[in-house]
Amino acid sequence: MRKDSDSKESAPRSERIKAWLSQARFYAEEFYSSRYRGAIARAQRDEDDLFMLMVFSELMGVPNPVSYYTLELQPLMLERFHEWHRRMGMEHSPLDDFRCC
Amino acid sequence: MSAVVVLFIGLGAMALAYFVYSKFIAEKIYRLDPGFKTPAHEFEDGIDFVPTNRYVLWGHHFTSVAGAAPIVGPAIAVIWGWLPAFLWVVLGTIFFAGVHDSGAIWASVRNRAKSVGALTGDVVGKRARSLFMIVIFLVLLMVNAVFGVVIAGLLMKFPSAVVPVWGAILVALVIGQLIYRRIIGLATVSIIGVLALYGLILIGPSVPIQMPEQVGALSGNAVWILLLFAYAAIASLLPVWMLLQPRDYINGLQLFVGLIILYGALVLLNPTLVAPMYNTNVPAGTPSIIPLLFVTIACGAISGFHGLVASGTTSKQLNKETDARFVGYFGSIGEGMLALGAILAATAGFASLGDWNTMYDAFGKGGVNAFVEGGAYIISNGLGLPEATAATLLTVMAALFAGTTMDTGLRLQRYIFQEWGEIYNQQWMKKPAIATFLAVGSCLILAFGAGADGSGGLIIWPLFGTTNQLLAGLTLLVITVMLVRLKRPMWFTLVPLIFLLIMTVLALLLQLRSFYEVGNYFLLGLDIIVLIASILVAMECASSLKRVRRELATKSEG
Numbered sequence: 001m002r003k004d005s006d007s008k009e010s011a012p013r014s015e016r017i018k019a020w021l022s023q024a025r026f027y028a029e030e031f032y033s034s035r036y037r038g039a040i041a042r043a044q045r046d047e048d049d050l051f052m053l054m055v056f057s058e059l060m061g062v063p064n065p066v067s068y069y070t071l072e073l074q075p076l077m078l079e080r081f082h083e084w085h086r087r088m089g090m091e092h093s094p095l096d097d098f099r100c101c
Numbered sequence: 102m103s104a105v106v107v108l109f110i111g112l113g114a115m116a117l118a119y120f121v122y123s124k125f126i127a128e129k130i131y132r133l134d135p136g137f138k139t140p141a142h143e144f145e146d147g148i149d150f151v152p153t154n155r156y157v158l159w160g161h162h163f164t165s166v167a168g169a170a171p172i173v174g175p176a177i178a179v180i181w182g183w184l185p186a187f188l189w190v191v192l193g194t195i196f197f198a199g200v201h202d203s204g205a206i207w208a209s210v211r212n213r214a215k216s217v218g219a220l221t222g223d224v225v226g227k228r229a230r231s232l233f234m235i236v237i238f239l240v241l242l243m244v245n246a247v248f249g250v251v252i253a254g255l256l257m258k259f260p261s262a263v264v265p266v267w268g269a270i271l272v273a274l275v276i277g278q279l280i281y282r283r284i285i286g287l288a289t290v291s292i293i294g295v296l297a298l299y300g301l302i303l304i305g306p307s308v309p310i311q312m313p314e315q316v317g318a319l320s321g322n323a324v325w326i327l328l329l330f331a332y333a334a335i336a337s338l339l340p341v342w343m344l345l346q347p348r349d350y351i352n353g354l355q356l357f358v359g360l361i362i363l364y365g366a367l368v369l370l371n372p373t374l375v376a377p378m379y380n381t382n383v384p385a386g387t388p389s390i391i392p393l394l395f396v397t398i399a400c401g402a403i404s405g406f407h408g409l410v411a412s413g414t415t416s417k418q419l420n421k422e423t424d425a426r427f428v429g430y431f432g433s434i435g436e437g438m439l440a441l442g443a444i445l446a447a448t449a450g451f452a453s454l455g456d457w458n459t460m461y462d463a464f465g466k467g468g469v470n471a472f473v474e475g476g477a478y479i480i481s482n483g484l485g486l487p488e489a490t491a492a493t494l495l496t497v498m499a500a501l502f503a504g505t506t507m508d509t510g511l512r513l514q515r516y517i518f519q520e521w522g523e524i525y526n527q528q529w530m531k532k533p534a535i536a537t538f539l540a541v542g543s544c545l546i547l548a549f550g551a552g553a554d555g556s557g558g559l560i561i562w563p564l565f566g567t568t569n570q571l572l573a574g575l576t577l578l579v580i581t582v583m584l585v586r587l588k589r590p591m592w593f594t595l596v597p598l599i600f601l602l603i604m605t606v607l608a609l610l611l612q613l614r615s616f617y618e619v620g621n622y623f624l625l626g627l628d629i630i631v632l633i634a635s636i637l638v639a640m641e642c643a644s645s646l647k648r649v650r651r652e653l654a655t656k657s658e659g
Contacts, residue, residue, distance in 0.1 A: 021288070028287050030157040032280070032350050034418065035165070039341045041148040 052077060052084050059095045102378065104449040105371045107183070108364075111191050111441045115434045118195035126200055127426040130584065130593055131207045137422040140214035150214070153418040155427055162432040164353040165410045166202075169469065169503035170244075170400035170569075171440040173251060176447040176472040177562060178397040180461045181390045182380035183448040189394055190444060193402025194437030197597045201573055203429030204580040204594060205408040209416035210425065211583070217412040217576050224579050225645045232637055236572050238517055239631060240405065243565040245333070245510045245540075246547040248503035250559065251469055253325035255496050258470055260309035261489055262496035265301035269501055270332070272297045273348035281342050294351045295358070302497055306489035326548055329507070334541045336508040337515060338533055345508065352501050359498045363442050363476055366483030367449075376448035376457050387464040388563075388615065392607035395600075396566035401440025403601070405572020407433065412576075443472050446495075450475025465559040469499050514540035550623035560621070563612060564628060567605050571635050574601045578642050585649050595646075602639050609635060 011019075055077050058067040082100045085093055093100045127133045141152040153161075178186040205217060212220055218237065222230035256263055276294050279285055312321035319327075336344050400406065411429060419425060447467065451457040451474075460474070461467040477492035486494075515536040522530030529535055547561070577598040584591045609632040616625040 025286070025288050027154075027157060028291055030154060031160050031353065032287055032346070034151065034153050034157060035161050035349065035414065036341050036346045037147075037151060038149040038414075038417075040346075043340055 048080070049084060049087070052080065056081075056095070102183075102374045103371055104367055104374055104445050107187060107374065108367060108441065108445060111187065112438070114191050115194060115437055118199065119431060119434055122195060123199055123203065123426055123430040126430075126593060127203065127423070130589060131204065131425070132589070133207065133423045133425055135421055135423045137210075139210050139419045139422055140416065141418050141420060144214070150417050152420040155420060155424040158415060158418055158420075158424065159428045159432060159435075160353065162202075162410060162415050162428050163435040164349065164356060165414075166400070166404070166407045166432060167356060167436045167439050167502070168400070168506040169248060169251060169499050170404065170406075170506075171436050172443045172472050172499055172502070173247075173469050173559070173562065174398040174566060175401055175440045175443040177465060177468045177559065178394055179376055179444055179447050179471075180380065180383060180387060180464060180467060181394060182377045183374055183444060184378045185390055185394055186398060186444050187441070189398055189402050190437055190440045193398070194433050194440075197403035197573075197601075198401075198407070198433035198437065199430040200593060200597065201403055201577055201580075202407045202411050202433045203425050205411035205576050206416050206419060206425040206429045207422070208576075208580050208583055209412035210419055210422055214416045215412070217408045217579060220412065220579050221575055224582050225641060229575070229578075229638075229641045229645070232634060232641065233572075233575055234517070236405075236568060236575065236634055236638075237409070238514070239627075239634070240565070240568045240572055241510045241514045241517070242543055242547055243561065243568055244406075245330075245507050245514070245544040247559065247561055247565050248507045248510075249326045249329050249333075249544065249548050250322075250561075252329055252500045252503050252507075253322050255469060255473070255500050256325050257312060257322055259473065259492055259496045260311040261306040261493045262500060263305075263310040263312075264308050265298070265305045265493060265497045266500045266504075268301040269298055269351070269497065270336075270344070270348065272301070273344055273351055276351065277343050277347035280347065291350070291354060294347070295354050298351060298355060298497075302493050303490060305493040305497075306487070323549070326545070329504070330541050330545060330548075333504070333508040333511050334537050337512040338537055345505075348501075349505060352505055355498060355501065359494065360439065360442065362480060362484070362494070363446065366480040367442070367445055368483075370479055370483030372449040372479055372482070374445075374449045375451045375454050376461075377454070384461065384463050388611055392604040393563055393611065395604040396563050396570055396608045398440065399566035399569040399573075401436055401443070403570065403573050403597070405569045405574070405576060407436075408573060408576035442476075446476035446479060447471040448475070450478035452478070465562060468559055468562075473499065511537065511540050511544070514544075547627075561624065563608060564624065564631065567608050567612075567635070568631055570601050570605050571631070571638055574598055574605070574635075574638055574642070577601070578638070578645065581642075582645055582649055585646065585653070588653070598642065602635065602642070605635050606632070606639070 054064065055070045055073050057064045058070070064070060078100075081093070085100075139152070141150050144150040145152065175186050175190060178189075208220060208224075209215060209217070212223065215223065218230060218233050221233045252266075256266065272294055276290050279290055280287060312324060314321050316324045339345070395402070415428060419428065448457070450471075451460070460471050473492050473495045476495045477488050480486055480491035480494070481488040484491075515533065518536035518539050519531050519533070522528070522536065530539070577594050581591050581594045581598060584594060609628055613625065613628050613632065616622075616628055
């Protein structure tokens with residue numbers, strides 16, 4: 001994008017058109033997405049929360065037939081665990097043997 | 102009078118206001134500071150708080166606030182002649198709407214991007230906040246009911262628009278999938294989407310679908326209203342990316358294209374304003390111009406709805422505080438331009454004064470139909486498009502706007518019901534489907550209570566305007582209280598506030614009498630509710646301003 005402002009005169013026409021098009025694409029994409037970014041991210045977070053519940057269900061006493069596999073996922077979800085239980089309205093970790101705060 | 106002259110006077114005044122008055126407001130009153138760290142930067146999270154390019158933000162702000170209302174209101178209000186409507190739109194945009202919109206953004210940005218509702222609670226008081234919720238609910242209720250009636254009327258009157266209006270929803274659904282699944286890029290999709298929409302508009306006149314006048318026990322109009330609400334209910338329950346997002350995008354593009362076509366045709370044709378400058382010969386039953394003009398044109402002059410958008414989403418994305426002037430003030434100018442176009446279409450797009458008089462044979466008539474017919478006349482004579490195609494184009498433009506507002510409105514209303522379920526601990530009310538059902542039900546009651554079978558026309562419109570103005574009044578109150586606390590001049594927001602409150606109360610009293618006279622007790626009841634709300638708002642204004650001034654006085658003494 002910056003390229004074209006530096007050398008407006010010397011840049012070949014195809015370059016300039018390309019730069020203009022990429023600028024237009026940027027505006028169009030921002031215009032398309034920025035208004036709904038929040039709503040979509042929230043929807044995704046809701047689904048992630050459900051998934052989190054599934055991964056940690058065994059620890060909370062909910063039997064899970066695929067716990068053998070979800071156990072493997074636990075380390076990957078660890079980083080988001082704290083945020084998750086806070087969001088679910090629990091001040092501290094709900095799991096006795098799983099303290100994060 | 103030549104339409105182009107009026108157009109350029111209006112545009113010139115607004116341009117001048119942007120360069121002079123908005124600069125003054127931004128620098129001297131709100132004192133927008135380029136160094137201030139806006140919430141978009143302070144709380145940047147990539148979700149809600151995202152610093153956004155100001156042109157993109159303006160595009161969003163403008164397309165969110167510009168709907169069917171700035172078309173319908175002015176097109177009804179020209180019944181008093183074109184000059185009063187023109188003056189109120191231009192002066193209202195300059196001294197009311199621009200100050201209100203940029204002020205709402207400023208107030209929100211200075212308070213961690215809180216919404217006006219929450220700000221009312223913080224700045225004015227708890228009581229005012231509850232009042233605010235009620236007024237918002239009433240506005241949403243009325244906007245949904247009114248727009249349902251408006252679109253149904255359009256679909257009855259212009260059967261050629263049925264295929265494009267519903268087809269546009271299909272186009273949006275397809276586009277949503279294409280983008281969401283990343284099948285093709287956005288640039289290609291935009292071109293395809295706009296081409297598909299205009300293709301539908303072109304074929305619309307050859308495949309008209311006329312709803313019969315009477316379907317079983319219901320009138321054709323009522324059937325359309327039921328169908329529209331069924332659509333809006335489903336749309337408001339779908340995930341936003343599926344329908345809302347692509348449709349808003351296409352609508353936005355269509356808005357710009359439509360405005361360019363309308364303005365271009367106006368300039369090329371330069372029609373004469375056939376409507377009288379000041380109509381001394383209004384049809385019987387037309388209410389007095391003061392105060393009704395000021396509530397008939399709400400959007401396009403000043404509208405409380407803008408404050409919700411400004412403080413809800415815009416303020417969270419403002420990159421620099423000084424952008425509030427461009428986004429807020431110029432956003433209202435954009436809407437003023439749309440209203441100006443509507444006024445000119447509804448007064449210059451007729452062959453003779455006789456034609457115009459037949460269109461405006463009663464108060465509340467004309468309206469969006471006059472805009473479509475007048476605009477079609479101008480476009481077909483100015484650009485050589487067949488009149489039926491031009492009418493379809495404008496009908497689709499108006500119907501799509503109204504439709505977008507309807508399902509956003511229903512969604513918001515559903516949230517309110519869900520929130521009430523939360524507050525009063527009613528589990529069943531928190532379910533989205535049930536809350537939507539309640540929202541649709543309340544809107545339908547209003548739509549039919551206000552004569553949706555086609556008998557009543559748009560008698561409810563001024564009531565909607567009144568409620569909208571009340572909302573604007575509450576936002577102005579928040580801004581004024583903030584200004585007083587900062588010891589800055591308050592007159593630039595207080596005078597519009599007082600003016601609005603006086604006009605609102607007068608209009609409500611006047612309508613109270615007319616509803617009583619025609620025996621419409623349903624609207625009479627609604628009018629009384631709004632009247633009580635507006636008196637409460639007025640008292641809230643007086644008491645909070647007094648309190649703040651007393652606080653300041655004791656502080657300076659101590």
